Amino acid sequence: xxxxxxxxxxxxxxxxxxxxxxxxxxxxxxxxxxxxxxxxxxxxxxxxxxxxxxxxxxxxxxxxxxxxxxxxxxxxxxxxxxxxxxxxxxxxxxxxxxxxxxxxxxxxxxxxxxxxxxxxxxxxxxxxxxxxxxxxxxxxxxxxxxxxxxxxxxxxxxxxxxxxxxxxxxxxxxxxxxxxxxxxxxxxxxxxxxxxxxxxxxxxxxxxxxxxxxxxxxxxxxxxxxx
Amino acid sequence: xxxxxxxxxxxxxxxxxxxxxxxxxxxxxxxxxxxxxxxxxxxxxxxxxxxxxxxxxxxxxxxxxxxxxxxxxxxxxxxxxxxxxxxxxxxxxxxxxxxxxxxxxxxxxxxxxxxxxxxxxxxxxxxxxxxxxxxxxxxxxxxxxxxxxxxxxxxxxxxxxxxxxxxxxxxxxxxxxxxxxxxxxxxxxxxxxxxxxxxxxxxxxxxxxxxxxxxxxxxxxxxxxxx
Amino acid sequence: xxxxxxxxxxxxxxxxxxxxxxxxxxxxxxxxxxxxxxxxxxxxxxxxxxxxxxxxxxxxxxxxxxxxxxxxxxxxxxxxxxxxxxxxxxxxxxxxxxxxxxxxxxxxxxxxxxxxxxxxxxxxxxxxxxxxxxxxxxxxxxxxxxxxxxxxxxxxxxxxxxxxxxxxxxxxxxxxxxxxxxxxxxxxxxxxxxxxxxxxxxxxxxxxxxxxxxxxxxxxxxxxxxx
Amino acid sequence: xxxxxxxxxxxxxxxxxxxxxxxxxxxxxxxxxxxxxxxxxxxxxxxxxxxxxxxxxxxxxxxxxxxxxxxxxxxxxxxxxxxxxxxxxxxxxxxxxxxxxxxxxxxxxxxxxxxxxxxxxxxxxxxxxxxxxxxxxxxxxxxxxxxxxxxxxxxxxxxxxxxxxxxxxxxxxxxxxxxxxxxxxxxxxxxxxxxxxxxxxxxxxxxxxxxxxxxxxxxxxxxxxxx
Numbered sequence: 001x002x003x004x005x006x007x008x009x010x011x012x013x014x015x016x017x018x019x020x021x022x023x024x025x026x027x028x029x030x031x032x033x034x035x036x037x038x039x040x041x042x043x044x045x046x047x048x049x050x051x052x053x054x055x056x057x058x059x060x061x062x063x064x065x066x067x068x069x070x071x072x073x074x075x076x077x078x079x080x081x082x083x084x085x086x087x088x089x090x091x092x093x094x095x096x097x098x099x100x101x102x103x104x105x106x107x108x109x110x111x112x113x114x115x116x117x118x119x120x121x122x123x124x125x126x127x128x129x130x131x132x133x134x135x136x137x138x139x140x141x142x143x144x145x146x147x148x149x150x151x152x153x154x155x156x157x158x159x160x161x162x163x164x165x166x167x168x169x170x171x172x173x174x175x176x177x178x179x180x181x182x183x184x185x186x187x188x189x190x191x192x193x194x195x196x197x198x199x200x201x202x203x204x205x206x207x208x209x210x211x212x213x214x215x216x217x218x219x220x221x222x223x224x225x226x227x
Numbered sequence: 228x229x230x231x232x233x234x235x236x237x238x239x240x241x242x243x244x245x246x247x248x249x250x251x252x253x254x255x256x257x258x259x260x261x262x263x264x265x266x267x268x269x270x271x272x273x274x275x276x277x278x279x280x281x282x283x284x285x286x287x288x289x290x291x292x293x294x295x296x297x298x299x300x301x302x303x304x305x306x307x308x309x310x311x312x313x314x315x316x317x318x319x320x321x322x323x324x325x326x327x328x329x330x331x332x333x334x335x336x337x338x339x340x341x342x343x344x345x346x347x348x349x350x351x352x353x354x355x356x357x358x359x360x361x362x363x364x365x366x367x368x369x370x371x372x373x374x375x376x377x378x379x380x381x382x383x384x385x386x387x388x389x390x391x392x393x394x395x396x397x398x399x400x401x402x403x404x405x406x407x408x409x410x411x412x413x414x415x416x417x418x419x420x421x422x423x424x425x426x427x428x429x430x431x432x433x434x435x436x437x438x439x440x441x442x443x444x445x446x447x448x449x450x451x452x453x454x
Numbered sequence: 455x456x457x458x459x460x461x462x463x464x465x466x467x468x469x470x471x472x473x474x475x476x477x478x479x480x481x482x483x484x485x486x487x488x489x490x491x492x493x494x495x496x497x498x499x500x501x502x503x504x505x506x507x508x509x510x511x512x513x514x515x516x517x518x519x520x521x522x523x524x525x526x527x528x529x530x531x532x533x534x535x536x537x538x539x540x541x542x543x544x545x546x547x548x549x550x551x552x553x554x555x556x557x558x559x560x561x562x563x564x565x566x567x568x569x570x571x572x573x574x575x576x577x578x579x580x581x582x583x584x585x586x587x588x589x590x591x592x593x594x595x596x597x598x599x600x601x602x603x604x605x606x607x608x609x610x611x612x613x614x615x616x617x618x619x620x621x622x623x624x625x626x627x628x629x630x631x632x633x634x635x636x637x638x639x640x641x642x643x644x645x646x647x648x649x650x651x652x653x654x655x656x657x658x659x660x661x662x663x664x665x666x667x668x669x670x671x672x673x674x675x676x677x678x679x680x681x
Numbered sequence: 682x683x684x685x686x687x688x689x690x691x692x693x694x695x696x697x698x699x700x701x702x703x704x705x706x707x708x709x710x711x712x713x714x715x716x717x718x719x720x721x722x723x724x725x726x727x728x729x730x731x732x733x734x735x736x737x738x739x740x741x742x743x744x745x746x747x748x749x750x751x752x753x754x755x756x757x758x759x760x761x762x763x764x765x766x767x768x769x770x771x772x773x774x775x776x777x778x779x780x781x782x783x784x785x786x787x788x789x790x791x792x793x794x795x796x797x798x799x800x801x802x803x804x805x806x807x808x809x810x811x812x813x814x815x816x817x818x819x820x821x822x823x824x825x826x827x828x829x830x831x832x833x834x835x836x837x838x839x840x841x842x843x844x845x846x847x848x849x850x851x852x853x854x855x856x857x858x859x860x861x862x863x864x865x866x867x868x869x870x871x872x873x874x875x876x877x878x879x880x881x882x883x884x885x886x887x888x889x890x891x892x893x894x895x896x897x898x899x900x901x902x903x904x905x906x907x908x
Contacts, residue, residue, distance in 0.1 A: 058301065059582075062292035065285060065308060066350075067809055069885065071334050074285065074312050081292060082309035085301050107298050113571050113672055120574035123293075123581065128513075128748055130811035193874070194881045201873055204750065218567055286809075294582055296658065340899055344794050347801035354804065355521055355740075357584035419655055420647070427648045431523065445794055512746060512755065519743035519762060520804075525788050528739065528766050535746060536763035539755050561752050577747075 004150055004175075006143050007182030009189050009196060013139060013209040020213045024140065025148050029220035034152045036160030038224075043162065044099055046223035049115045051092050051106040053219075056119035058084040060138060063126040067134055070191070076184045080177075095164075112227035118215035125208050132192055132201070135185050136208035140216050145169045146178035231377055231402070233370050234409030236416050239423060240366060240436040247440045251367065252375050256447035261379045263387030265451075270389065271326055273450035276342045278319050278333040280446075283346035285311040287365060290353040294361055297418070303411045307404075322391075339454035345442035352435050359419055359428070362412050363435035367443050372396045373405035458604055458629070460597050461636030463643050463650060467593060467663040474667045478594065479602050483674035488606045490614030492678075497616065498553055500677035503569045505546050505560040507673075510573035512538040514592060517577060521585040524645070530638045534631075549618075566681035572669035579662050586646055586655070589639050590662035594670050599623045600632035685831055685856070687824050688863030690870050693877060694820060694890040701894045705821065706829050710901035715833045717841030719905075724843065725780055727904035730796045732773050732787040734900075737800035739765040741819060744804060748812040751872070757865045761858075776845075793908035799896035806889050813873055813882070816866050817889035821897050826850045827859035 003014055014021055029046070032038025061084060064077035093103045118141075126134035149169025156166055168174060193199040230241055241248050256273070259265025288311060291304035320330045345368075353361035376396025383393055395401060420426040457468055468475055483500070486492025515538060518531035547557045572595075580588035603623025610620055622628060647653040684695055695702055710727070713719025742765060745758035774784045799822075807815035830850025837847055849855060874880040 055298075055301070058305065059293045059295075062289040062305070062308070065289035065312070066293075068286075069809070071282075071316075071330070074282070078285065078289070078308045078312035081289070081305045082313075085292070085305035086309075089298075103298070113669065114567070116575060117567050117571040120578045121570060123578050124574045127577065127581065127808075128750070128811075130809075130814070133811070190881070192882055200871070200875045204873075215567065296582070340798050340896065341794070343802060344798040347805045348797060350805050350808065351801045354581075354808065355523070355584075357582075357587070360584070417654070419658075421654045427644070428646055442794065509752075509755070512759065513749075516743040516746035516759070516762070519766070520740045520747075522740075525736075525770075525784070528736070532739065532743070532762045532766035535743070535759045536767075539746070539759035540763075543752075557752070 004147050004178070006146065006178045007186045009185045010139060010143055010182050012196060013136065013206060016206045017210040017213050020210055020217065024213050024216045024220070025144055027217060027220040029224045030148055030152070033162040033165060034156045034160060036157045036162065038162065042224055045226065047092070047096055047099070048101060048106060048109045049112050049223065051089065051096065052109050052111045053115055053119060054084055054089050054092060055107065056123070057141065060119060060122045060126065060134070063123060064131070064134055064138070067126055067131040069131065073131065073184060073188060076180060112222050114218040114222035114227060118212065118219055121212065121215055130192065131188055132205055133208055135188065136205045137212040139185065139209060140213040142181050143178050144213070144216060146175055149174060231374050231405070233373065233405045234413040236412045236423060237366060237370055237409050240363065240433060243433045244437040244440050247437055247444065251440050251443045251447070252371055254444060254447040256451045257375055257379070260389040260392060261383045261387060263384045263389065265389065269451055272453065274319070274323055274326070275328060275333060275336045276339050276450065278316065278323065279336050279338045280342055280346060281311055281316050281319060282334065283350070284368065287346060287349045287353065287361070290350060291358070291361055291365070294353055294358040296358065300358065300411060300415060303407060339449050341442070341445040341449035341454060345439065345446055348439065348442055357419065358415055359432055360435055362415065363432045364439040366412065366436060367440040369408050370405050371440070371443060373402055376401060458601050458632070460600065460632045461640045463639045464593060464597055464636050466650060467590065467660060470660045471664040471667050474664055474671065478667050478670045478674070479598055481671060481674040483678045484602055484606070487616040487619060488610045488614060490611045490616065492616065496678055499680065501546070501550055501553070502555060502560060502563045503566050503677065505543070505550065506563050506565045507569055507573060508538055508543050508546060509561065510577070511595065514573060514576045514580065514588070517580040518585070518588055518592070521580055521588055523585065527585065527638060527642060530634060566676050568669070568672040568676035568681060572666065572673055575666065575669055584646070585642055586659055587662055589642065590659045591666040593639065593663060594667040596635050597632050598667070598670060600629055603628060685828050685859070687827065687859045688867045690866045690877060691820060691824055691863050694817065694887060697887045698891040698894050701891055701898065705894050705897045705901070706825055708898060708901040710905045711829055711833070714843040714846060715837045715841060717838045717843065719843065723904055726907065728773070728777055728780070729782060729787060729790045730793050730904065732770070732777065733790050733792045734796055734800060735765055735770050735773060736788065737804070738822065741800060741803045741807065741815070744807040745812070745815055745819070748807060748815055750812065754812065754865060754869060757861060793903050795896070795899040795903035795908060799893065799900055802893065802896055811873065812869055813886055814889055816869065817886045818893040820866065820890060821894040823862050824859050825894070825897060827856055830855060
């Protein structure tokens with residue numbers, strides 16, 4: 001399957017992280033969602049950790065508002081924060097409630113080190129660098145899930161119990177988020193570095209994306225085998 | 228007029244900043260809005276600066292999301308960021324457009340030092356301290372406008388050209404924001420320091436509120452006489 | 455062995471993290487340093503990671519300068535940053551050079567996830583909270599090494615090849631650092647919360663210390679078995 | 682007098698801020714130091730504010746450590762923090778003590794809005810952008826004082842009572858700081874944007890430098906006429 005079109009910066013970053021990107025998007029956890037063999041316990045462990053992840057992911061997008069230099073950047077980041085905190089987290093709560101896990105338990109769940117490592121890396125990428133450093137660290141999550149959702153919607157077993165999860169990310173709404181963020185990143189790159197492929201910061205920004213992708217691999221692995 | 232009920236922390240802070248609070252809420256600029264004598268040029272100067280203010284005020288509320296320690300704090304802060312960036316700034320744009328000032332001009336307007344001083348002070352209060360330091364620096368703006376709006380709705384001249392501005396802040400929707408933020412702050416105080424009036428941090432947090440109020444006085448003054 | 459006297463706040467935090475504190479200070483890696491059975495390869499892996507750790511640890515102490523509210527706090531933090539960047543890192547470079555690893559290699563060594571998790575957690579503790587949140591996350595490293603150094607100086611095998619490492623932390627100079635930081639933390643606690651044991655923030659700050667200690671356990675484990 | 686050679690980035694920034702740079706480096710306050718006509722009360726007011734300035738300036742250089750991406754950047758920033766906190770502030774304390782102002786009074790002096798505006802602008806430039814945004818906002822202070830010191834050492838009245846102040850900044854030690862920082866900035870620019878003069882970020886970074894220079898003008902003015 002070809003990569004989805006989430007903008008030219010994403011295409012560059014994805015190509016630059018080739019092996020690790022495949023490790024992430026085709027991880028055994030993902031394949032287990034697709035063919036339905038992922039154990040229920042692993043999925044629930046992932047769901048709980050993913051909620052804690054959303055808390056800190058919302059904080060990271062809030063840092064995006066702080067680091068924005070244009071109104072367009074602010075609008076995308078602020079809209080994402082609100083969508084995450086006041087909508088996506090609620091959906092998550094419903095899913096977990098259906099599995100017998102309440103919201104307070106979610107907010108206070110012990111955070112696996114693989115989970116913590118990713119979100120705090122993103123926060124610090126923003127503290128150390130500029131808006132692009134932050135976006136390069138955020139992008140693997142946003143766009144990786146979009147790419148996984150699209151692929152699994154085509155490949156999944158008809159009877160996988162994880163069809164709802166797959167649909168969430170294959171959904172046109174979520175795909176639109178990926179496109180909007182990708183376009184915003186392209187504009188942010190043009191404004192700050194011009195042609196990224198030939199820019200001095202090329203490798204440093206790629207390293208952010210690749211490191212964050214590596215940390216996503218660890219997140220799936222934690223879901224699969226426990227922290 | 229008695230102070231509006233925006234929670235017990237606000238009442239404590241307001242009493243602790245007594246003289247400065249009156250300088251702020253009863254500034255000549257405010258009185259000019261009420262009796263209609265404020266020159267149009269001063270109001271427009273204020274409006275343009277207030278737009279730049281909203282940009283950085285949104286960044287400060289985003290810092291609130293980052294510094295939140297409970298889901299309730301996150302929800303209030305995230306909702307405020309979205310309301311500011313995706314709604315209040317648009318209203319501002321319409322008002323300014325009606326006065327012949329376009330959005331790009333607003334976003335890139337030279338920022339008066341009195342404006343810059345306030346918002347950067349708030350940002351740094353959050354960087355240096357915790358959620359309460361940030362809230363103490365944000366509160367004078369949120370609640371001061373609420374108090375001014377309520378009072379001016381009663382006192383204003385029937386024919387003041389600034390009735391719309393007054394109504395915006397006297398409005399039940401805006402008053403609800405003040406109450407929600409005030410309640411959230413009370414809860415945040417209880418969680419972090421218990422009884423604020425007898426807490427070791429009492430004076431340090433009061434100093435944040437009082438300093439921010441002083442900077443609000445400077446903002447009105449800049450509106451009145453120019454930077 | 456009784457705990458060293460690094461101040462009453464440290465004593466409280468240490469007692470509050472009891473089991474995890476023992477897991478950290480008596481980890482198999484530490485015992486291997488003491489009896490000399492730690493494989494050389496594990497020690498070198500640790501040394502390289504510890505250099506990358508020092509880079510980010512220096513950044514965390516710099517955040518301490520930013521979050522200081524008194525001159526005394528600033529002086530301790532600024533002195534620590536300078537000692538780390540312009541002195542301790544140089545010592546580290548010499549040790550590693552003797553083992554055939556050059557400084558550039560150290561600065562660019564791939565950072566193990568267990569390493570990254572700890573330092574970025576510390577940075578974010580500072581971003582989210584105040585000076586005490588940051589200090590609670592920094593303390594396990596500073597004081598844990600002091601306690602380990604003191605104990606191993608008494609218990610170590612006469613012929614352990616890691617005597618130099620042990621001496622570094624048992625040394626009066628390093629012990630003085632622990633005492634100075636501990637005293638500064640006691641003063642910072644008194645200023646901000648009064649009696650910590652009965653303060654509303656007691657548990658939240660303890661959680662910072664305990665979590666950071668847990669992440670230190672992971673760091674030793676990574677040294678022992680690889681990332 | 683030609684500009685001192687503090688590196689090619691500084692030369693570019695200085696030229697880009699032409700009129701404002703002259704307003705700053707040839708401000709009436711500066712001329713009063715040179716010919717000795719500056720009232721003693723203005724100088725003392727400046728000294729007290731400059732101490733508060735140094736507190737926050739140290740915090741800003743600490744942010745430089747956090748935002749560094751190379752060991753060279755870290756070393757310069759960490760050394761500067763230590764020099765400011767543990768040395769320059771002590772010198773300042775001595776000077777003020779000789780004028781009857783004690784250290785506690787200095788640390789707690791009410792901060793003039795013109796003072797606050799500059800340092801918090803610098804802090805936020807670092808929070809919003811990357812290392813270069815921070816350096817562009819810090820540079821006017823570091824290098825402007827160097828340039829003023831050099832020029833006044835040549836031009837000053839033989840009997841100005843401010844000869845000591847002038848000598849501090851004309852001194853070879855301080856000039857070396859300017860050269861070291863300037864060289865470090867040139868390297869940081871090469872690493873991040875290549876040729877700054879033709880880079881997309883050219884104007885945004887220039888705006889940081891120019892705005893910070895404008896705020897320095899306000900600082901002198903405050904010294905001259907009071908807050």
